[in-house]
Amino acid sequence: MDDGYTVGDLAGLSGVSVRTLHHYDAIGLLTPHGRSAANHRRYTDVDVARLRQILFYRELEFGLDEIAEILADPAVPPDAHLRRQHRLLRERRARIDGLLDAVEHELRVRGSGIALTAAEQLEIFDTDRFGAALAEVEDQWGVDAHTAAYTREDWVAIKAEADADIAAFAAALAAGEPADGEAAMRAAEDHRAHLARWFFPCSHRKHRKVAAHYVSDPATVAQWDEIAPGFAWYVHDAIVANADRARS
Structure with missing residues (x-):
């Protein structure tokens, strides 16, 4: 999408509820970084990739605080997470x-x-x-x-x-x-x-x-x-x- 994904778009794409995405945003785990032409917040491809990492770690039964700590290190490349x-x-x-x-x-x-x-x-x-x-x-x-x-x-x-x-x-x-x-x-x-x-x-x-x-x-x-x-x-x-x- 040229101007990114709405929260509803991302919910439909990922199978994660809108409520859960709002919660991730509220705690700073997954905050949308894009903006639409009307200046509404949108999820970018980078945000989608981060959600994928979050869902992997959730499937492995990591807590949200643990996931935030793991993903917070900018020195860790995506390949290392994989x-x-x-x-x-x-x-x-x-x-x-x-x-x-x-x-x-x-x-x-x-x-x-x-x-x-x-x-x-x-x-x-x-x-x-x-x-x-x-x-x-x-x-x-x-x-x-x-x-x-x-x-x-x-x-x-x-x-x-x-x-x-x-x-x-x-x-x-x-x-x-x-x-x-x-x-x-x-x-x-x-x-x-x-x-x-x-x-x-x-x-x-x-x-x-x-x-x-x-x-x-x-x-x-x-x-x-x-x-x-x-x-x-x-x-x-x-x-x-x-x-x-x-x-x-």
Whole structure:
């Protein structure tokens, strides 16, 4: 529009109510900077772009005061806001995916006839990120039928082995062992045997695919790296090195 957008125009364009736009204006969060030929206030393209930023941050559940503070820094270019929003949205998606995984996992367990208390569910399933990442692979490769008959004792044993795998990788990393060193590759081979024993035939070639899956999502990598900096890629590299050794 040559002379900008009225508040009604912008409300229709954005889906935000006129009342909300008036409120944003009143608190100084989004004040129209244009003028019509009759000297009435109008929203400019710059104002529309700012509203888009506001709506992104509102969707991410930021408060209006927080948004005003974020957008108040003139040194922050628009691309920086987009990168930040992209990261925050990915983190939110990862959290939602994690919740979906937990619910679907419980549905599978209930469908198998295994009766677990809430405390047992937390004890066995909810504390093991290594196993959570594995569960995604399980879903992709369709091994639910294989695990459906597992008892509580089976799952406790699976978790204990998975925890031992994590500990072995973490100990090797903490000791400064290279990912292609003997300790790390031994942990990788134990991990491959764990998958083969409990979930699916796991050749070294398939184990490489598992390793690639573990580092395919930045949010998952960040969670794994809470165990130790660089942990996710260390596990990946150890698995690849072990597969290379087996091939040679």
